[in-house]
Amino acid sequence: MSSVSFVLSESSTVYLGWDPRGVNNSTPAINCFSAEVTENQMLSMIQNIRIEAGGSFTPRDAEALYSQVAYIDETLSTMYQACVASEGDNLRYVGTVANARDLISMADAIDGPGSPVNYWGMSAGTMIGTYFLNMFPSRAGKIILDSLMSSDAYSAKPPHLAIANRLTDAENTLDGFCFWCSKTTNICRIGQGKTAAEIKDDFFNILDVVYDFYPVGYTYSTEDIRTELYSYMYDPSTWIELAEQLLLLVQDLVKFGQSIGIMSKFKRDTFKGNFVPHLPTSIKPTLYENLPFLIKAKANLRNLLPLSRRSSSINPWVHLAILCGDTVNPDSTTTKNVLDEIVRLSQTSPLFGPIADWAEYFCHRWGSRAVERYTGPWNTTPANRVLVIGNKFDPATPLVNAQTMVQQLGSFAVLVTLNTFGHTSLVTPSACVLKIIQSYLLRNQLPATNVECSPD
Numbered sequence: 001m002s003s004v005s006f007v008l009s010e011s012s013t014v015y016l017g018w019d020p021r022g023v024n025n026s027t028p029a030i031n032c033f034s035a036e037v038t039e040n041q042m043l044s045m046i047q048n049i050r051i052e053a054g055g056s057f058t059p060r061d062a063e064a065l066y067s068q069v070a071y072i073d074e075t076l077s078t079m080y081q082a083c084v085a086s087e088g089d090n091l092r093y094v095g096t097v098a099n100a101r102d103l104i105s106m107a108d109a110i111d112g113p114g115s116p117v118n119y120w121g122m123s124a125g126t127m128i129g130t131y132f133l134n135m136f137p138s139r140a141g142k143i144i145l146d147s148l149m150s151s152d153a154y155s156a157k158p159p160h161l162a163i164a165n166r167l168t169d170a171e172n173t174l175d176g177f178c179f180w181c182s183k184t185t186n187i188c189r190i191g192q193g194k195t196a197a198e199i200k201d202d203f204f205n206i207l208d209v210v211y212d213f214y215p216v217g218y219t220y221s222t223e224d225i226r227t228e229l230y231s232y233m234y235d236p237s238t239w240i241e242l243a244e245q246l247l248l249l250v251q252d253l254v255k256f257g258q259s260i261g262i263m264s265k266f267k268r269d270t271f272k273g274n275f276v277p278h279l280p281t282s283i284k285p286t287l288y289e290n291l292p293f294l295i296k297a298k299a300n301l302r303n304l305l306p307l308s309r310r311s312s313s314i315n316p317w318v319h320l321a322i323l324c325g326d327t328v329n330p331d332s333t334t335t336k337n338v339l340d341e342i343v344r345l346s347q348t349s350p351l352f353g354p355i356a357d358w359a360e361y362f363c364h365r366w367g368s369r370a371v372e373r374y375t376g377p378w379n380t381t382p383a384n385r386v387l388v389i390g391n392k393f394d395p396a397t398p399l400v401n402a403q404t405m406v407q408q409l410g411s412f413a414v415l416v417t418l419n420t421f422g423h424t425s426l427v428t429p430s431a432c433v434l435k436i437i438q439s440y441l442l443r444n445q446l447p448a449t450n451v452e453c454s455p456d
Contacts, residue, residue: 015118015120016106016110018106020322021094021098021102021322022315022321030087030090030094030315030318031087031317032087032317033082038082042078042079043316045078045079046079049357050356051355052064052214052221052222053211053222053346053350053354054207054211054222055203055204055211055350057343057346057347057350057353062343065339065343066336066339068339069339073365076335076362076365079362079365083317083320091321091325091368092325092371093370094321094322095325095326095371095373096326096374097326097373097374098370098372100128100136103117104132104139107139115139116140116142116384117132117139118141118143118441119141119142119144120143120144121145122147122426123149123396126148126149127149127154133380133382134374134377137380137382139383140383140384140386142441143384144440145387145402146389146390146424146425147391147394147396147424147425148390149397150162150401151405152378152404154327155373155375155376156375158327158328158329158330158337159328159360160337160338160361160363160364163341164341165400165401167395169393170230170233170395171349171352172393173233173393173421173422174200174233176393176421177232177239177242177421178191179196180236182194187240187243188239188240188243189243189244190243190246190247190250191243203229203351204351206225206253207222207225207226207351209253209257210222210225213257216260217256217260220249222354226351226352227355227357228245229242230352230355233395233421233422233423234395234396234422235423235427236422236427236428237427316359320362320363323360324359324366324368325368325370325373326373327363328375334364335364335365338361338364342356378408379408379409381409381412385411385412385413385414385446386412386413387414387416387436387440388402388405388415389415389417389418389425389433390402390417390418391418391421391423392417392418392421393420393422394421394422394423395421395423402417403415414451415450416447416451416452417451417452417453418453419455430455430456432451432454436451
């Protein structure tokens with residue numbers, strides 16, 4: 001709650017944070033394995049579900065992916081059965097509807113029955129806020145939703161189709177890194193002498209080299225590179241580190257190539273190409289120029305990363321129980337259907353589409369459903385206006401989700417767009433956003449119309 005304390009330094013109000021059901025110290029705890037080695041073995045089985053693709057996804061890559069259907073079915077069935085054996089009916093009682101009801105129960109116990117509920121949710125926390133807001137609109141106090149997940153993609157569609165929404169602005173965020181790198185070559189050494197388009201092309205070339213080297217003994221796979229790169233898109237303050245890691249990666253690949261007698265993989269001219277990044281025309285030029293590298297408030301927001309890139313403090317099994325229990329997840333969905341979507345995304349988002357271990361790709365073999373689910377409507381009339389915040393380019397929760405919610409709520413919501421990259425407004429300090437939050441929480445005042453803020 002440190003970020004809340006920072007924002008409300010002039011207030012004596014106490015704000016309560018809690019772990020949703022099954023998460024960290026909340027019960028029912030979802031720990032699907034009785035021995036750590038068993039859990040590690042299961043994680044290893046999941047991580048063996050891989051996609052290998054170079055800079056472009058080829059028919060050969062698709063064939064290799066489809067060849068894993070039987071293995072994936074067996075792995076996911078084994079995983080689910082282990083969870084059922086350990087947790088039984090508990091798997092059905094950790095859904096988002098239950099957590100929204102818990103929020104109401106806590107407010108009733110602390111502030112009295114029927115009291116207004118103030119809520120500040122970020123990233124995955126916006127789903128609890130969205131459910132609460134539409135299930136209990138008369139209880140809405142001051143509600144802040146920052147970096148929204150898509151309620152429709154989350155609750156009303158087969159879960160494997162939700163990744164397309166998540167990746168909407170991922171490659172645009174990478175374009176921002178490339179532009180920044182081309183303009184700050186004193187600290188982004190990989191950009192020296194290159195345009196943003198050439199830097200973007202470097203990523204495709206690196207993936208092509210890793211694709212060739214991994215089968216002959218190189219440590220990292222193309223999926224390793226993609227998932228690590230994606231994690232860096234969350235926070236522009238890490239982009240200096242990313243630039244140095246990329247330089248080290250290229251040097252390491254050169255050494256490996258020399259060790260196996262391949263000397264010409266990284267000639268300078270192989271980094272030249274005609275690829276033109278998709279830079280949106282509506283964006284303000286200053287957006288790329290003012291990326292901050294100091295962050296005053298951080299949060300553990302990596303719950304929207306692939307399972308293999310989660311913080312060790314995030315239990316992947318409870319995430320599956322919540323996510324898969326909430327979703328439509330029709331019985332007709334097959335592993336082949338899921339792989340078809342991965343192939344489609346790999347063609348539309350060549351840098352981030354070929355990632356296989358999103359939790360949403362595992363739900364079709366998860367047999368438990370939450371005892372209570374909610375699928376809308378999403379346009380109820382709340383008792384108070386809602387503050388919705390979204391970054392211009394967010395790699396995990398695209399701005400279109402925030403725009404959709406504001407359209408659904410009409411005059412009962414205001415959108416604050418932070419003109420920056422990264423996941424949640426916390427990663428890029430902005431006095432403009434801070435003042436709006438303070439005015440809302442302390443005085444219940446919101447701008448009359450939508451606002452666009454710039455980072456400091």
